[in-house]
Amino acid sequence: MAKYQELVDQLKRQIQSGIWNPGDKLPSLRKQSEYTGVSLMTVLHAYQLLESQGWVVSQARSGYRVAPRVKTKHVQPPHAAVSSIENVDINEFIFEVLQASKNPQLVNFGFAYPSPDLYPHHHVTRAFSSAARNMPISNTFNNLPPGNEQLRQLIAKRYAARGVEISPDEIVITAGALEALNLSLQACASAGDWIVVESPTFYGALQSLQRLGLKVLSVRTDPVTGIDIDSLESALQTHPVKACWLMSNHQNPLGFTLTDEKKQRIVEILNRYNVALIEDDVYSELYAGSEPMTSMKMYDHTGNTMLCSSFSKSLIAGLRIGWVVAGKRALDIQKLQLMSTFATSAPIQMTLVHYLTSRNYELHLKQLRKKLAERKNKVTERLREQLPQAVNIISQKGGYFIWLELPKQLDATDIYHAVLKENVSIAPGKMFGLNDQYNHCIRLNASFELDHQRMRALDILASSIVMQINGAQTQ
Amino acid sequence: MAKYQELVDQLKRQIQSGIWNPGDKLPSLRKQSEYTGVSLMTVLHAYQLLESQGWVVSQARSGYRVAPRVKTKHVQPPHAAVSSIENVDINEFIFEVLQASKNPQLVNFGFAYPSPDLYPHHHVTRAFSSAARNMPISNTFNNLPPGNEQLRQLIAKRYAARGVEISPDEIVITAGALEALNLSLQACASAGDWIVVESPTFYGALQSLQRLGLKVLSVRTDPVTGIDIDSLESALQTHPVKACWLMSNHQNPLGFTLTDEKKQRIVEILNRYNVALIEDDVYSELYAGSEPMTSMKMYDHTGNTMLCSSFSKSLIAGLRIGWVVAGKRALDIQKLQLMSTFATSAPIQMTLVHYLTSRNYELHLKQLRKKLAERKNKVTERLREQLPQAVNIISQKGGYFIWLELPKQLDATDIYHAVLKENVSIAPGKMFGLNDQYNHCIRLNASFELDHQRMRALDILASSIVMQINGAQTQ
Numbered sequence: 001m002a003k004y005q006e007l008v009d010q011l012k013r014q015i016q017s018g019i020w021n022p023g024d025k026l027p028s029l030r031k032q033s034e035y036t037g038v039s040l041m042t043v044l045h046a047y048q049l050l051e052s053q054g055w056v057v058s059q060a061r062s063g064y065r066v067a068p069r070v071k072t073k074h075v076q077p078p079h080a081a082v083s084s085i086e087n088v089d090i091n092e093f094i095f096e097v098l099q100a101s102k103n104p105q106l107v108n109f110g111f112a113y114p115s116p117d118l119y120p121h122h123h124v125t126r127a128f129s130s131a132a133r134n135m136p137i138s139n140t141f142n143n144l145p146p147g148n149e150q151l152r153q154l155i156a157k158r159y160a161a162r163g164v165e166i167s168p169d170e171i172v173i174t175a176g177a178l179e180a181l182n183l184s185l186q187a188c189a190s191a192g193d194w195i196v197v198e199s200p201t202f203y204g205a206l207q208s209l210q211r212l213g214l215k216v217l218s219v220r221t222d223p224v225t226g227i228d229i230d231s232l233e234s235a236l237q238t239h240p241v242k243a244c245w246l247m248s249n250h251q252n253p254l255g256f257t258l259t260d261e262k263k264q265r266i267v268e269i270l271n272r273y274n275v276a277l278i279e280d281d282v283y284s285e286l287y288a289g290s291e292p293m294t295s296m297k298m299y300d301h302t303g304n305t306m307l308c309s310s311f312s313k314s315l316i317a318g319l320r321i322g323w324v325v326a327g328k329r330a331l332d333i334q335k336l337q338l339m340s341t342f343a344t345s346a347p348i349q350m351t352l353v354h355y356l357t358s359r360n361y362e363l364h365l366k367q368l369r370k371k372l373a374e375r376k377n378k379v380t381e382r383l384r385e386q387l388p389q390a391v392n393i394i395s396q397k398g399g400y401f402i403w404l405e406l407p408k409q410l411d412a413t414d415i416y417h418a419v420l421k422e423n424v425s426i427a428p429g430k431m432f433g434l435n436d437q438y439n440h441c442i443r444l445n446a447s448f449e450l451d452h453q454r455m456r457a458l459d460i461l462a463s464s465i466v467m468q469i470n471g472a473q474t475q
Numbered sequence: 476m477a478k479y480q481e482l483v484d485q486l487k488r489q490i491q492s493g494i495w496n497p498g499d500k501l502p503s504l505r506k507q508s509e510y511t512g513v514s515l516m517t518v519l520h521a522y523q524l525l526e527s528q529g530w531v532v533s534q535a536r537s538g539y540r541v542a543p544r545v546k547t548k549h550v551q552p553p554h555a556a557v558s559s560i561e562n563v564d565i566n567e568f569i570f571e572v573l574q575a576s577k578n579p580q581l582v583n584f585g586f587a588y589p590s591p592d593l594y595p596h597h598h599v600t601r602a603f604s605s606a607a608r609n610m611p612i613s614n615t616f617n618n619l620p621p622g623n624e625q626l627r628q629l630i631a632k633r634y635a636a637r638g639v640e641i642s643p644d645e646i647v648i649t650a651g652a653l654e655a656l657n658l659s660l661q662a663c664a665s666a667g668d669w670i671v672v673e674s675p676t677f678y679g680a681l682q683s684l685q686r687l688g689l690k691v692l693s694v695r696t697d698p699v700t701g702i703d704i705d706s707l708e709s710a711l712q713t714h715p716v717k718a719c720w721l722m723s724n725h726q727n728p729l730g731f732t733l734t735d736e737k738k739q740r741i742v743e744i745l746n747r748y749n750v751a752l753i754e755d756d757v758y759s760e761l762y763a764g765s766e767p768m769t770s771m772k773m774y775d776h777t778g779n780t781m782l783c784s785s786f787s788k789s790l791i792a793g794l795r796i797g798w799v800v801a802g803k804r805a806l807d808i809q810k811l812q813l814m815s816t817f818a819t820s821a822p823i824q825m826t827l828v829h830y831l832t833s834r835n836y837e838l839h840l841k842q843l844r845k846k847l848a849e850r851k852n853k854v855t856e857r858l859r860e861q862l863p864q865a866v867n868i869i870s871q872k873g874g875y876f877i878w879l880e881l882p883k884q885l886d887a888t889d890i891y892h893a894v895l896k897e898n899v900s901i902a903p904g905k906m907f908g909l910n911d912q913y914n915h916c917i918r919l920n921a922s923f924e925l926d927h928q929r930m931r932a933l934d935i936l937a938s939s940i941v942m943q944i945n946g947a948q949t950q
Contacts, residue, residue, distance in 0.1 A: 095810050098619065125607035128822060132603035135596070143793060144573065175650050175795070178817045191666050191688065207814040213666065318618060318821035320650070335570050339682040342653045345820050346793035347603060 003038050007046040010237075013230065015055060015066055019082055019238045026056060026064045035237060081220040081231035083199065084239065085434045091210055094203050094431055097416075101425055107448075107457035110416075110427035112252075114286075114400055114447040118371060119316040120364045127355035131347055134354075143346035145334035147173025147323070151349050154356045155323055162292045166325050172333045173344050177282045177310035177322035181245070182208050183336045184306040187329040188276040189214055189242035196235050196244040198227050200432035200441070202252045202280065205245050217241060218434055223254045223394045223403055229265060236273040243276040249293040250283035250399030253432045253443035257287075257398060260294050267299040276329075277305040282322075285314040285365055287398040288373040303328030311352065314365060319348050372400050372447055379446035379458065386462035390469055400447035406440045410468050413439060418464045424457040478513050482521040485712075488705060490530060490541055494557060494713050497543040501531060504538075510712065556695040556706035558674065559714070560909045566685055569678050569906055572891075576900055582923075582932035585891075585902035587727075589761075589875055589922040593846060594791040595839045602830035606822055609829075618821035620809035622648025622798070626824050629831045630798055637767045641800050647808050648819050652757045652785035652797035656720070657683050658811045659781040662804040663751040664689055664717035671710050671719040673702050675907035675916070677727045677755065680720050692716060693909055698729045698869045698878055704740060711748040718751040724768040725758035725874030728907045728918035732762075732873060735769050742774040751804075752780040757797075760789040760840055762873040763848040778803030786827065789840060794823050847875050847922055854921035854933065861937035865944055875922035881915045885943050888914060893939045899932040 014020050027035060032043045047064050050056045056064045101108055146152065152168040159166045174180040181204070189195060191213030197205050199218035209216050217235045220228045227246065235241060246266070248258040258266070270277050277296060284293040297307040306329060310322030321344060326333045337343070355361070380395040380402060387393060392405035406412060412428040419426065429441030448454050489495050502510060507518045522539050525531045531539045576583055621627065627643040634641045649655040656679070664670060666688030672680050674693035684691050692710045695703045702721065710716060721741065723733040733741070745752050752771060759768040772782040781804060785797030796819060801808045812818070830836070855870040855877060862868065867880035881887060887903040894901060904916030923929050 091810055091814065095813065098813065102619065121610070125610060128607035129604045132600040132607070135600060144577065175816045175820075176818075179815065182815055186686075204814075204817070211661070211811060211814040318818075320816065320818060320820040335566055336686060338570065338573065339566065339679075339686040340654065340657055341650045341795065341816060342679070343651075343793075343795060345650075345795040345823050347826075348820050348823060351822075 004042045004045040004049065007032075007036060007038060007042065008049050010230075010234065011046065011050060012055060013081060014234050014238060016081070019084070019234060020066045022066050022068045024066045025062065026066065028063055081228060082235045082238075083216075083218045083435060084194075085216045085218065091207055094207065097425075097427070097431060100420060103423070105423045106425050107423060107454055108425045109444045109448075109457070109461065110425040111445045111447075112427075113317040114313060114368070114372065115375075115445075115449065116317070117449065118368055118447065120359070121316070123359045123364070124316050124351070124355055127358065128347075128351045130358070131350035131354045135347060135350060143173075143349050144343050145172060145337045146330065147171070147344055148346075148349040148353060150353045151356075152323075154353065159325070162294075164295060164298050166297075170325050170327060170330050172324050172326055172330060172337065173349060174322045174324060174337065175341050175344050176312060176320045177280065177308050178204055178208070179337075179341065180306075180308035180310070180322045180324035181205070181278060181280055182212070183333045183340070184276075184278045184308060184324055184326070184329070185209075185212055185214065185243065185245070186336050187306070187326070187332045188278075193242040194239045196232065196241050196246075196275070198246060198251065199434075200253055200429065200438045201245075202247065203431045205280070206432075206434060216434060221251075221254065222256070223405075224256050224396065226251065226254075226256045226258045226262060227266070229262070229269070232266070233269060236269065236275060241273070241275050243278055244270055245278040245280060246296070247280045247283070248296050249281060250286055250396075250401070252283065252399075253401055253427065253429075253441075254403050255394065255396040255399050255401045257293065257396070258296075263294060263296045264299045267296050267305070271300065271302055271304060274304075279305055279307045281307055281309045282313050283399045284309065285369075286372055286400065287369060288376075289369075289397070293398075297325060297327075300327070306333075314368065315355070315361070319351070320345070321348050321352055373398075375449060376400055376402070376446040378450050379444070379448075382450065382455070382458055383444075383462070386459060387465060388469060391465060395446070400445055402444040402446050404442040404444065404465075406442070406465060407469060407472065408440050409472050410440045412442045415442070415461070415464050415468055418468075419461050422457075422460050424460050426461060479517045479520040479524065482507075482511060482513060482518065483524050485705075485709065486521065486525060487530060488556060489709050489713065491556065494559075494709060495541045497541050499541045500537065501539040501541065556703060557710045557713075558691075558693045558910060559669075560691045560693065566682055569682065572900075572902070572906060575895060578898070580898045581900050582898060582929055583900045584919045584923075584932070584936065585900040586920045586922075587902075588792040589788060589843070589847065590850075590920075590924065591792070592924065593843055593922065595834070596791065598834045598839070599791050599826070599830055602833065603822075603826045605833070606825035606829045610822060610825060618648075618824050619818050620647060620812045621805065622646070622819055623821075623824040623828060625828045626831075627798075629828065634800070637769075639770060639773050641772075645800050645802060645805050647799050647801055647805060647812065648824060649797045649799060649812065650816050650819050651787060651795045652755065652783050653679055653683070654812075654816065655781075655783035655785070655797045655799035656680070656753060656755055657687070658808045658815070659751075659753045659783060659799055659801070659804070660684070660687055660689065660718065660720070661811050662781070662801070662807045663753075668717040669714045671707065671716050671721075671750070673721060673726065674909075675728055675904065675913050676720075677722065678906045680755070681909060691909060696726075696729065697731070698880075699731055699871065701726065701729075701731050701733045701737060702741070704737070704744070707741070708744060711744065711750060716748065716750050718753055719745055720753040720755065721771070722755045722758070723771050724756060725761055725871075725876070727758065727874075728876055728902065728904075728916075729878050730869065730871045730874050730876045732768065732871070738769060738771045739774045742771050742780070746775065746777055746779060749779075754780055754782045756782055756784045757788050758874050759784065761844060761847055761875065763844065764872070768873075772800060772802075775802070781808075789843065790830070790836070794826070795820070796823050796827055848873075850924060851875055851877070851921040853925050854919070854923075857925065857930070857933055858919075858937070861934060862940060863944060866940060870921070875920055877919040877921050879917040879919065879940075881917070881940060882944060882947065883915050884947050885915045887917045890917065890936070890939050890943055893943075894932075894936050897932075897935050899935050901936060
């Protein structure tokens with residue numbers, strides 16, 4: 001494709017996605033040439049072509065402006081490729097859903113963690129007791145940031161076995177992956193900065209951005225192939241982005257895993273724009289099959305990637321121990337941690353050291369992966385039986401999330417409220433986006449054994465969906 | 476005192492403390508009258524009096540301005556009553572001191588925690604093991620914000636026994652008191668807001684303010700009687716203060732405890748200005764004698780006080796469990812926590828429930844208080860023997876900190892570096908202030924048994940101080 005044509009397409013996409021609104025002034029020829037590295041003549045050619053096609057209008061002395069509402073209607077994609085939101089406020093609804101989930105009677109398909117019956121409970125509690133018995137009297141300072149040295153070594157060794165070479169000095173132990181992600185954000189961005197996230201994304205990302213006063217560029221993400229590279233580049237070209245928060249393995253909520261090529265490509269692009277990568281990798285151990293997951297961090301040799309993870313999804317929830325492989329920001333992150341939570345629980349760090357050195361974590365993981373794959377298959381099968389064609393069931397290899405796309409006119413929040421009355425819970429799509437574009441979607445947790453009670457709950461959900469679809473059709 | 480005289484004195488204090496600088500325009504008569512609630516005539520009278528005494532000058536059409544450097548020299552107090560700092564940067568030095576303290580060979584009089592031999596180690600590890608054995612399989616959601624219900628009830632009961640009536644619903648369990656304090660700050664202030672702290676203050680407060688981009692009003696605080704009420708009021712009058720972060724019992728680093736009258740007065744003043752109170756109360760259990768400490772929260776009936784505490788100083792360090800009695804902000808704080816660290820370690824919350832229900836915490840505290848009082852007396856005595864008259868040894872009832880004021884021209888940071896070479900550590904005054912006004916001070920931890928090694932370390936410190944004093948005299 002000719003260079004001017006590339007620029008034309010790029011600008012069309014940006015106008016379509018609302019990065020440029022009708023009336024906005026486009027960058028001057030000189031500036032656009034600097035941004036894109038093409039010649040002034042090429043830019044002029046591209047602008048003239050856009051003008052001839054009615055996308056932009058030129059004005060004497062004031063350059064080119066986006067044409068008023070021309071062409072945008074019929075070419076507009078289902079939703080914007082990049083949405084920018086300056087004031088994030090997602091928290092109220094998520095808080096409501098989490099509060100409701102405390103009800104012990106609930107069959108909770110909205111749960112974010114694997115089914116607790118998959119935890120090696122007995123082994124962890126034994127490790128816990130030996131940690132307690134062997135706790136050095138003066139334990140406080142051994143566990144200060146960056147955290148327990150043995151634990152950091154054990155984590156580094158596990159990465160090495162996956163081919164990711166990491167020094168224990170680069171690792172900072174945190175109060176769960178969420179603290180790791182939050183500290184990573186703070187290490188590379190300040191209130192008012194722009195951060196790229198996937199759309200849809202983990203709601204915790206949206207909440208963190210809200211809390212830190214950051215602005216969100218939400219980039220179109222395909223349920224199967226992941227983030228749209230062109231849209232990502234558009235976002236980086238048009239906004240001074242400080243960091244990109246992505247999940248490359250078994251993404252929450254969609255469930256995709258990026259190909260190695262795409263992981264590598266994203267790292268290249270981010271490094272080109274000097275944008276930090278915050279890689280949320282909490283599901284990477286939960287692959288189906290025998291091939292371990294790669295991570296984007298592997299492809300980054302600049303120290304610009306912060307790889308965050310924890311034991312909450314692969315071992316046991318509730319310990320609140322995570323880590324960040326922090327690259328060149330390891331020291332900054334330690335300092336931020338000292339200022340916010342000071343340190344991570346010493347006995348829990350020791351418990352993990354005991355567990356990892358005295359128990360067979362690899363064997364547990366093998367069994368866990370097998371169980372998760374079996375259960376996910378069963379739930380998927382049941383859903384395919386119970387749900388009409390109109391529902392798109394996206395159930396991919398690995399992890400334990402299934403993403404349902406209902407007909408666009410439905411609101412899954414209604415279904416959430418309807419089934420909650422029967423003690424069934426789901427994660428409605430609204431939790432994962434900043435505007436209403438996922439309101440017709442549902443994330444389901446498929447890590448539970450489909451016993452009688454859960455089978456019934458799944459059927460209640462299916463009926464509720466069918467009723468909503470029928471209701472919408474008769475309206 | 477006549478009203479105009481009150482205003483005159485107030486303005487003099489404000490000029491002395493640098494709130495008004497030479498050349499600054501004072502508020503117009505009308506505005507000053509609005510601020511202070513006195514009549515226009517009274518303000519005029521006050522301004523004229525200040526003019527006649529050379530403090531201000533009047534200028535046709537432009538009102539009253541602070542006179543250029545008149546009168547400020549000879550009446551200036553040793554240091555400013557209120558210092559305002561817009562960009563806090565204390566972290567580097569504190570990080571350096573904390574890193575150095577990891578050396579296990581160190582005799583650490585700079586330590587912030589009680590001596591680990593005072594922890595009921597065996598009882599806590601037993602509670603730990605029973606928590607492990609009895610952990611419900613599905614423990615995650617029982618321990619979500621606001622935290623374990625039983626633990627919140629147990630904490631509320633302990634307050635009730637001290638005469639502080641608190642609902643368990645008002646309590647949020649946090650990852651240590653530092654998270655409680657940080658969340659409290661975020662619940663009432665945003666980046667750029669002004670916060671009042673004591674001068675000197677706990678360095679963690681300064682770090683938190685730095686991290687959150689808050690501005691500091693550092694209010695003069697007497698080593699024995701605590702924060703200066705007039706200066707506090709000046710600060711509130713001159714700046715739109717959002718919160719006041721204070722420690723009323725066994726303050727860190729000075730060691731004073733406010734009288735009940737003063738606690739009550741501070742609450743009244745803050746409520747009058749509608750300023751939130753963040754009460755850092757981590758040392759309140761460590762009183763000498765038998766009379767429990769009151770808290771400022773007791774005197775606040777508006778829900779505007781957030782009382783923060785933990786078990787780290789009174790039971791055992793390193794668990795990272797604290798709480799905030801959050802008043803009207805309990806829900807806001809839960810939401811902020813969900814966005815930052817998500818929740819507090821479930822097994823550690825359970826460990827505390829087991830400890831508090833199966834062990835005699837009150838008996839432990841009684842023994843702890845007795846031991847701390849004995850040890851502090853011994854260290855104080857030894858210091859009085861070893862240190863020259865020129866050193867002011869401030870050792871007050873309760874807690875375990877001793878504050879040393881050396882001659883003003885000395886820099887305790889030099890002493891810190893000198894004794895560190897001999898594996899002795901102290902907390903130099905620089906850690907507790909934002910300018911250099913405490914550089915000649917030292918905080919000592921007197922919770923250690925004065926055995927042979929520590930006696931020697933204390934003597935090394937004393938010699939180093941004496942050498943510095945002699946060196947300064949011969950220069």
